[in-house]
Amino acid sequence: MIECLRETDVFEAIAFGRWPAAADADLRAHVARCPVCLDLVAVAVPLQCDRQALVRAAQPPTAAVVWWRAAIRARAEATRTAMQPIAVWRRVVAVCIAGAAAALVPDVWQWGRGIDALASFGVQHAAFILVALVAGLVLAPLAVYFALADD
Amino acid sequence: MRDVTVTELEQLAAGIAEAEATFQMDEEAFGCFYERTARPVWAYLARMTGDPRLADDLLQEAYYRFLRARPALDDEAHRRNYLFRIATNLVHDIRRRPQVDETAMPVRGPAETIDGQGGDMAAETVRRIDTARGLAQLKPRERELLWLAYAQGSSHHEIAETLGVKASSVKMLLFRARRRLAAVLRAAER
Numbered sequence: 001m002i003e004c005l006r007e008t009d010v011f012e013a014i015a016f017g018r019w020p021a022a023a024d025a026d027l028r029a030h031v032a033r034c035p036v037c038l039d040l041v042a043v044a045v046p047l048q049c050d051r052q053a054l055v056r057a058a059q060p061p062t063a064a065v066v067w068w069r070a071a072i073r074a075r076a077e078a079t080r081t082a083m084q085p086i087a088v089w090r091r092v093v094a095v096c097i098a099g100a101a102a103a104l105v106p107d108v109w110q111w112g113r114g115i116d117a118l119a120s121f122g123v124q125h126a127a128f129i130l131v132a133l134v135a136g137l138v139l140a141p142l143a144v145y146f147a148l149a150d151d
Numbered sequence: 152m153r154d155v156t157v158t159e160l161e162q163l164a165a166g167i168a169e170a171e172a173t174f175q176m177d178e179e180a181f182g183c184f185y186e187r188t189a190r191p192v193w194a195y196l197a198r199m200t201g202d203p204r205l206a207d208d209l210l211q212e213a214y215y216r217f218l219r220a221r222p223a224l225d226d227e228a229h230r231r232n233y234l235f236r237i238a239t240n241l242v243h244d245i246r247r248r249p250q251v252d253e254t255a256m257p258v259r260g261p262a263e264t265i266d267g268q269g270g271d272m273a274a275e276t277v278r279r280i281d282t283a284r285g286l287a288q289l290k291p292r293e294r295e296l297l298w299l300a301y302a303q304g305s306s307h308h309e310i311a312e313t314l315g316v317k318a319s320s321v322k323m324l325l326f327r328a329r330r331r332l333a334a335v336l337r338a339a340e341r
Contacts, residue, residue, distance in 0.1 A: 043297060060189040063186060
């Protein structure tokens with residue numbers, strides 16, 4: 001026998017705090033001779049007791065705190081998801097730059113051989129090169145700003 | 152590396168707004184639901200893991216997953232079952248990590264009696280420790296079945312929904328688990 005017709009009555013008596021003192025004498029007599037209900041009492045009474053103590057001891061955060069944390073986390077996850085294409089694009093750009101740099105290495109090597117000639121040119125036109133560098137450093141950010149600005 | 156453009160930032164903002172809209176209920180409805188369910192869910196998590204601090208973390212995680220999920224839930228009972236199902240899955244995930252001591256926790260703070268009227272606290276504490284140890288000797292699935300049935304008072308159908316087992320097999324599984332725990336508790340009493 002795995003079930004008893006009076007199981008529900010016994011469990012209700014336990015769950016509503018009537019067991020054993022306030023339970024029907026008839027029900028108590030049944031439990032005393034029914035192995036299924038005896039097991040039920042042996043298990044349900046301590047579990048109910050344990051649950052009630054745990055529920056009383058519980059100190060969950062407020063609903064507002066849980067909601068706030070969930071919203072923050074959802075936002076962070078959304079940001080991460082939205083940033084994924086950008087991160088992929090950045091990786092593509094980095095690979096392209098690395099590829100271009102690798103392709104230029106032989107040319108740079110050749111160019112290095114003519115560095116002596118370039119050095120003499122630099123000494124002769126140092127003032128002109130300096131002015132060009134300063135102009136580039138000042139004008140390049142301005143050019144980028146005006147190119148990207150909406151208005 | 153290039154900078155993020157204005158268009159990309161707009162797309163980002165749209166994605167974030169979309170993410171916030173994915174919660175399955177508004178804050179007020181969530182508040183009501185949380186007030187009714189947080190303590191029972193915490194008690195379930197605490198007893199299934201044996202660790203109140205872990206239960207605190209899992210509680211937050213359970214509600215986050217609940218909010219992000221978008222199942223078709225008609226009523227409060229289904230929502231509650233779904234929440235317990237999430238909690239059960241979280242406990243299973245934790246159990247796959249090796250460090251959980253499921254016998255560790257009798258209660259946070261002093262033990263209380265079932266009727267809340269005081270009484271023999273020492274005996275009550277011993278009883279609760281016996282219960283925790285008895286539960287720890289069972290299989291995880293048996294613990295979950297017994298807790299849901301006799302601590303939470305869930306029906307067989309609700310247990311099946313929460314644990315993802317066939318409703319027809321709940322009765323037999325519950326019978327076996329109950330018999331095992333009863334034997335363990337009687338042995339502890341002697």
